[in-house]
Amino acid sequence: MNHLGGTEDTEVTKPVFRPRRLVNKRALCVCTMALAVAAILGMTTNVKAKPDSDEARYLNPREMVLSNDGRWLYVMCEASDEVRVVDTRNGSVAKTVTVGHVPRGLALSGDSSKLYVANSWDDNVSEIDTVSLKVIRTLPAGFEPNGVAVDQEGKTLFVANRLSNDVSVVDLASAQEIKRLSAGRGASYLTLSPDGKLLYATHVYPTIGKHRTPPESEVTVIDVQRQMVVDRKTLHNVAGVFHSAVSPDGKLVVAAQLRPKNLVPLAHVEHGWAFGDSLAIFGDDVNGVVQVPLDELERYVAMPYAVAITQDKKKLYVSSAGSELVTVVDIQKMLSFVRETNGPIANDLSASANYVVARIPVGRNPKGLVISRDGARLFVANRLDDSVAVIDTASDVVVSTFGLGGKPDMTSLRRGERLFYTARFAFQGQFSCANCHIDSTFDGLQWDLEPDGFGVDIVDNRSIEDLSGTEPFKWNGGNPNMATECGPRTEKFFYRSQSYSSAELADLVSYVMALPYRPNRYRSSTGELTAAQERGKVIFERTKTKRGEPIPEANQCGSCHSGPKYTNTKLADVGSGKPTDRSPLIDVPQLPNVAYSAPYLHDGSAKSMEEIWTVFNPHDTHGVTNDLQKDELNDLIEYLRTL
């Protein structure tokens, strides 16, 4: 048995080295040498791969961590529910560990002995022994755990839960979740400070605030020792914050973020940006929270995702998942620029020229970043290539790319997935489908989409889970099918440039229509309803008011919200129209997983499900609800959450 616990029948997927564009002779030389070395090592290995299932799957490597000795790169694969263990000496996959469903977060204990994987669809965390490479325990978490971190002593695990908007605190001795800390909306990523004292949580959805005001997100700061939230950094005009990193001296925190421009018509995308791609920086090095752009004039680096800071604090790297590149920032130049500049710079697209020193093309949908222990290499998870790019940090060029295995042939779904996540079709590469549909969900924002005037037909972004049978699309039902939604509409109103070919459009539609529902956390596994849910179901299905008066069929919940997706796929006027809407007729939305997609109504004006009826249904036009007592309305909502 080797160090990894692998045996003779454990196979290594042969590395696939795919040279990237090289920018100079030095880089070419480095790359060639690396290829040669890696190829030799790859050929000489005597370990064989053993697939976990008969049918190969795409992997979607998303997050990575390195063992303390720097030899083993643990690559968490979101699509195949695995962690692949890569020998960094040769890029070979030495072992595959199966974890739970749709893993999203990965962390290594301080002594490198345990690996923790957040299984977002199972609401738990796999604990892997890094010697035996076996899952030894399954730990509890909240709704859709997405990020994990473990304290330096290995006593406490923290888990960021995207759908319950909190951070689980798990005692590792007892394997019990001892408490939850209230985080922001869409808690997803956790970063431990180098001294282990503070934990930073970032969030993919904005805080639900006052309707049609600039979005805000927060960085939740947790005291690791006290296991309490001690600060909340407000990020103004920000929605969609991804990974953060802390400089080795602890004085600089950097988070990758999106600045949406959702209060003005998106149709004017050529006049600015739909999204600004930027960094939020704070800590002792700067005064307050400063937002610095990554974009350039007429060139965008869509969907910044992961951040890595070099040990000498000279450079930071940011992966841009939509633009298929890694941006290199000179930290001292950035700090100098921030200190010398008066006023906000977040909207100044010329700013990045002062501190961005390189853009490194990598593979498709680059996500996780890890710097090697010696600082010489940066590993980049090319999520939709099932590979890892290796960047030489001295030259800032890709010197090799090794494959992780996975499904070798290309399918329509895979092509569609790549199209969904790339920003190359949008004008100036500004954004991709995934900007608004983060991880193929939604963004929690309300948009002014079409060139119909400022503030007209404001629409809330809808979830895109399991859309088959919910046609037509758009809140006004204007698009009869997904091909129209993704094709002409996207080309004309969103991307403002030549869009997909027919074949590409077919692939994209295939992918979108195949997106499944996430697990419903409010419905029991047996389908049995609680007493409150059962009472709510009766209210949902009732045909008479509490006074015994018949409710017109058109105003019964189950009339519009009928069928397997709880939509009759028609338009209805439920009195929720606003003066700024061109028509009061609204597409009846499907209801499955409605619990997750606040705010509600077509324009997102109802901050909670309760407000649909307590605020926006004064005349019983959106179902008859005004005869209900408060607890009965609660029951109705409990039932709706199970759908």
Add this chain to the structure above:
Amino acid sequence: MTVASYQLPVAGKKRNRATLALVLAVAFPLLAVTPDMPRYKWENFTTANGLPDNHVFTVLADGNRVWVATENGVGLYDEGKWKVFTPADGLAHRAVLSLALDKRTGDVWAGTMGGLSRISAGRIDTFNQLNSGLSNDVVYGVAVQGDYIWTATAAGASRYNTRTGQWSLFNERNTPMYEIWTYAVTAGPDKVYYAVWGAGVLEYDIATEKWKDYNDPDGETEIVLFKDQGLIHEITTSVSYVDKILWVATYFGDSRYDGRNWHNFLTKDSGLPSNFTNQVKALDANRAWFSTDKGLAYYDGTNWAVYRPNLKTGAPEMYVRDSDGNISNIPVETSPAHNYILGVDFQGDDIWVATAKGLSHGVRQK
């Protein structure tokens, strides 16, 4: 130390005994042993030194910090400075009636006249009857029980599950709550108790999820016919549950219940300065503090001590009543800010007191 012991004037033979006791006390001061009750130096806060409002509904000690619920927002006293949270900061309403600390997370929950707010590391989240499942916006009481937040509202009890976001409402339709004006709530490891204004006490068993009510057995609203046979009165204002002992405050006296026996406290046979009690807060199974309209009272299981400005002169006053009914005046130089006391909380040996005209910090002297 000079200690004057006496008994309050009573009729007939009792008056004679009282006179005798007074004579003996004056003649032989060394024979009258005054119980050693806690003494405090009182430091008072008003708007003049940063308090958001002089009308303080309740107070909550949180380590070295102190939170106050006032008629004009929540005040946080930390390292000698006041920070104030108002609706401008997201607080549900300016009139704050109740506070509860989640010791595990550090979050403070504030019940207001306009909903429930969570103050968490400076961020305020507000829940009201329009945007959430909260039963009513008037939140008289709030308590934390694990992951649940229990509220006492003007329209029944609400329970919020902080993990799932689900609300459960409890009212006349699913509990023995024949009045829905819930006035206070307290949570222990096994039970949750509600003071229901006009309907006694409700007990929720966490394990069985069953409700049980405790009511005044004589059913009389003005008098107490059956003392120690049950809850002293239906108009309950406060509950405290410590060491499996339930303490109940009413506007007509107070009660202690150990699960089998009731013991009631009235001014006529205890050291309570008034039967009109706004809050009772227990230290343990035997000791409790009573916030009344005529001063603050401490009961150590045997003896009583009362702290207040003198009701006539306003001069600082402290007196002790022993188990035999002997009263001893303790000379003091300070007193709580006002005799109308609404609530207390403990900070080590110190005590913080919410009054109708200011906040008081009792610094323990001995």
